[in-house]
Structure formats: structure tokens, C-alpha cells
Amino acid sequence: MTEFKTLDDADVTGKRVLVRVDLNVPMRDGVVTDRTRIERILPTIREIAEKGGRVILLAHFGRPKGKPNPEMSLEPVAGVLSEMLGQPVGFADDCVGPVAAGIVEGLKDGNVVLLENTRFHAGEEKNEEDFVTALASLGDVFVNDAFSAAHRAHASTEGLARHLPSYAGRTMQAELEALEKGLGAPKRPVVAIVGGAKVSTKIDLLQNLVSRVDALVIGGGMANTFLAAQGVAVGKSLCEHDLAETARSILKAAGKTGCEIVLPTDAVIAREFKAGAASETVDVNSVPEDAMILDAGPKSVETVIAWLDKAETLVWNGPLGAFEIEPFDAATMAAARHAAMRTKAGKLISVAGGGDTVAALNQAGVAGDFTYVSTAGGAFLEWMEGKALPGVEVLKA
Template identity: 75%
Template sequence: MTFKTLDDLTDIAGKRVLVRVDLNVPVKDGQVTDTTRIERVAPTIRELSEKGAKIILLAHFGRPKGEPVADMSLKAIAPAVEEILDQRVHFAADCIGDKAANAIAEMNDGDVLLLENTRFHKGEEKNDPAFVTALAANGDLYVNDAFSAAHRAHASTEGLAQHLPAYAGRTMQAELEALEKGLGNPKRPVVAIVGGAKVSTKIDLLQNLVKKVDALVIGGGMANTFLAAQGVDVGKSLCEHDLAETAKSIIAAAAAAGCAIVLPEDGVVAREFKAGADNAVVDIKAIPADAMVLDVGPKSVAAINDWISRAETLVWNGPLGAFEIAPFDKATVAAAKHAAARTRQGSLVSVAGGGDTVAALNHAEVADDFTYVSTAGGAFLEWMEGKPLPGVDILHKQK
């Protein structure tokens, strides 16, 4: 690894450790409804606490645009953090200044303190040097455990690492190690599955992947755009006809790079978008003019699973069909289960990420069987696009 981890932090009893975490969790009626992100950072917090450090948590919540917003206070999140850690979590009503300093002064070794939303200050998103200095005054060391915010060059994600000795937390470390196996230095053949509704949101991703993978499986609504570009009549299916030239250029780039493009051979069509709608499997060249493709068909699933069987590495972003409604979840579930089985056998490294992808793998009940499932959203996508991640790059530089 080319960055420092918690393994490099030994004699830290009594040290003030600023830990950037992701607590941007869904909340309904004042209650956290999904604690996944808190669970992910718990190991880092526990380890630092056991080593006797004073753990000072930095996080953002929502988009308050640089000023305090009552319902975006992290105070409401503290009880959920406390419950998962099974440890008291103190709270300070600001992340800089006297309120933060006074709360830190009262800490004992091993204590955990959550500071108020960093985005209550305009300096956070601007990575303002004065704000970074004010944050740095609260700590002796810096640990970044928020890969999900690593694509932003903010004060608490990038600026602090220029002021204090910087380390990757356990979640950050696991994510970076998994991503290295996925695209950085993967075992070949590498197969990528990219699905979802629109090509327009994933142009950079597709253009990067064709240069790095051996086969690119395209599913979801975006497959229709590629099919239409090749002259297939997709009926009333979701399709970005104006991106036909973009689709053709991606196909050409794949051919030049020796990357196979895998498009659906058949599709499950329906005339209405609802659970249990009347549906039929048709050849991809025989889509009725008044119908829409809502999933890939069994021939396509067989072809996709054949590619997964040949792969040593699988990178997955986006479902193959409208998995949220039955029966249009069948292809996504079948491919996910096949990838999970190969991973369990030790034959496949499987890395997946993106909100819909995580939901789809949970729906297929296989998320725990994949090598790594990233909850990072935007940061995961930007990594797949080959873009620099400031919060990660600065950790590499520090080493």
C-alpha cells in the first residue's frame, strides 16, 4: 500500500485524533433509518479508542450551504453512533472555536466526541486555509475513513491532510484495497457490468472502462440507446436517441481496445411499468412498437453468466433491468447470484458499488457474498471513471 494506515499508529494514548467519517445517513422523523455507513466506520473508532486516543469525529450532513440549519445538525445522529459503538458519544455544537476546544479539553483517553456539521461553515467546501487551520487546531493526527467523500477537495477531506500526519482508517483502507483489485491491478479477464437508466450519466465511466476491461456488459435502459444506435427498433423503451453517435464512438473505442461489448440478445417487454404487468420474452430485434423492454431475457442472462464464469475479476455498477418491480428483477438477481456463487468458491474477485447496485444486491440477498460492496456512490463512480480523488491522492502523497 502506498499510504499510512492505523497499523502505523502505535503510541497514541492521549493524542487528539481527528477522524473524518461519513455520517450522511437517511433520517426519518428524527430517527436514522439506515445505519450502514455508521457500521462501516465503527471498527476505526473502536480501534483508536482501545489504543487510548481521544477520537474527534468530523462529518457533514446534508447540504446546508455554509450556514447552520437546525434540521441538518449532527446532534440527531449522535444517539445512533452511540448505539452502534455501545459507547458514550459526546457532542459539541461547533466544529471549530471555543465550543469545540472546550469539549475536547474535557475528554478522557478513549472518549469519542462528535463535532457539529462541518458544512455549517462556508470554508469547508471551499477548502479555505483559515478554516483548515481552525480545524487542525483541534487535533494532533488526522485519519480519513470517509472514502465516500474522497472525491471532494474539502477542508475536512483534503485540507487537513496537508496540516497533520494523515492516515487511512479501516474502511478507507478496505475500499482502496478492493478498488486496486477491481481495476487498479486486477486479475484478468476483467468483466464490467454497467446498467441503469441513462447513458448520459455514465459516458465518462463507459469511455474509461473500455480501455481497462476485457468485456463490458451493458444492461438496463442504457442498453436500449446502444441497440437503437445499431438500428434496432426499441419501441417505447427508455432510450436516449440523441446519444446514438456517443454510443457508436464507445463501441468503436471498445473494438480498438480489444474489449468485447455485450448487449442484450432478448428482452422482457411489457406495455405498462408496474409490478406484475403482462409481459413476454422477445428477440431483441422483435420488440413490439407499443411495448418497452424492462429487463434482459433468459438468452442474455445466459450470455452474461458465461462472461462471469470466464472472469477472474468483476466490477459491477447498475442493475440489468427495472429490478425494483417484479418480475423485471429476474436478470439482475440471476447474474448477482451467479457472481456471488463464483466469489464464494474463491474463483472471482467481485467489486460492486453505487446506490442502485447495492439495493439490487441486497434484493438478491447476495451483498455479503461479494468481495467488496462500496456504499460510496459518487466517489465510487468517479473512481470507475478514472478521475482523481483528492481525499485519496493526498494520503498517497503523505506516505
């Protein structure tokens, strides 16, 4: 299955190994508030260091627009990384030039150093040849372990792979193998759950999925747009009425490919969107003019669960309702827990991704029970849309 080389194919002993990682972690007042992305890269770093490679970490942080910005320095991350890795992690306050070269020169086998934010140089996002060459001069081997940045053709994600022998790190490998199971060559039936606020952000995704999956469950605010497109009055619900034609064309395409579109048949409604707001469950055809749909109702959840019971594979992106506020989290929590139970029983391959989705699965306490949960946002979405990811394609070459 693997079209790309992994660490199994790499000889890293005594080599300078440039490792592209994702350290774009949430920070408040210089303190890392969520360590998930750092945890994900530890296996790759450890393996290279244990094999006697000299680990040189490349990463971006925030959007400094090609200029140094002390607020977006990676220096605070080096300390956290050192603590989690259980060994010292050096830091170079530039990623190219004499400072970086000097520090790399002094590395011994098994040492780890983090270089400053690659985006402090305009050449990074422009994938400029001079900047790529400057980065490449620091290493003998390139390992990409940042799937979440693979949808961008930047110097440190795509350019380096054209200059040095290149391999997928363990996180990248796990991600690509999980995605292959999810949509590449999945066990059928395949069910996709797509939720979230707006259809406009997921048109490409829906158009790709109707030709790839057996059932497409549409939830969240997006479902309202589909209901409205079929003449259902959705009251004050979040709804993109101007996308009615798009919604109808997706329904039509699904009809041609034999993909069943699953929309809510009942809904939990309220007059205001706040915790503890008075709510009730109604048929979707009976939503009052002054109310808004904030979650799928219990009958809709039963339909989703029936599909999960039939499915061999689940791909999930986006919640089924306004899960941040009780009681509008009920549908998302029920579906998440059921999918997790089926996965644990060995009956379902479940792949999920996207910020809101990860937050919802954590809230349900089941993120650890899914087959794979992707921490990548845009890259996961573009992969689900069927787009080629430059950082992945270049590893295949």
C-alpha cells in the first residue's frame, strides 16, 4: 500500500536529519496550552535519535508574514519539547545562515535541536529556491512528519523533498495509512458524517464524498441549508439560503451515484442560543418561525446509529449540532459514543479530523477509541475533498 518511503527505509546513523514537524500549538502568555501536537511527533524524534541521527527540527508558528516576530518565536516550545522528550533540545534563533549552521555543526549523534520559525523568512511560503537550498545545506536526509502542513507547497514541506533523500515520519505515515483505510481503499459500506456551520466551506468535500461513500450524514447548520433547499421552513436557524441550488445539485449527484443522503427528520429547537435555553423537539416540518434548529433530534440520531451499525468504515468531519452548549450536544455525543463502541468491538474503522470534530470527540471522552483522529485541519479537509497534497505527492516521487 505504501507508495512513499518511511523511516524503515532510511539510514540515519551519523546523518544530519532535517525533520519537518507541526509545532503550531496553542499558546497563552508564552505557555503551551495543548501539547497534543508535540506528543504526536515524539516517536519520530526518539527513533531517529536512538538510531544515532542528529535531529534538526523545522517548524512554523503562526503567520509572521515573512519577517521575524518575537511573539511568534518557537523558543518557548523548545523547553516543553525537551521536558516531554526527556533529553535536552537545543534552540537556534534562525533556521538558516551562520547561526543555524554553527549549531548544526556542533551536534553529536542522538542530539536534538529546534530551529527558529521557518516563516520568519519570506522564502518559506514562496518556496524560493535560494531559501530551500539554504535549508537543505543543513541536512543529509529529510523526514516530513507534518501532515497538517502537507497541503501547502512551502520550502520546508515540499521544496526540501526535491533536494534530499526524503521519508515520511511515523506521524505522517500513521496519518496516510489511516486515510487510505478511510477513503482510499475502504471496507464498505462507508458512511461519512459531515457537519459544521456552513455548506459554503465544504462544497468541494460534499461533491467528492457523494461519489465515494454509501451514505452521507449531513448535520449542524449545513443540514438546515439542505432542508431549506427542499422547501422546509427552518425559521431563524443558521442557513445559507443562497446555496439552495448547490445543495440541490449535490442531492441530485448523490441520486446518480447511489449515495444515500441522511438529513435530520426531527430537531431540537430553541428561541435563543445559550446554555440552559428552553428547548423542545419537533418534526423538521414544524419548526416555528421564531425558533432555530440547534441539534438533530432523537429520531434522527436513531437513523445515524442504524447506519453506523451497518458501516464497516466511518469518516467524520464536523459536529451534528451546536455541541459547545448543552443540551445541543446530545446528537453529536450519542453518535460519537456509538461509533467508538463499534470501533472498540472491532466492527468499525473510524477516521475523524478537523478542529471541532476533535473537540467534540474529546468532550464525549472517546477520541482515544477511534481508529485514527487527525490533528490536521486544512490538510485533512483537502484530503477528504480528493485533492492532491503537495507535501505528500513529493514523498511519492
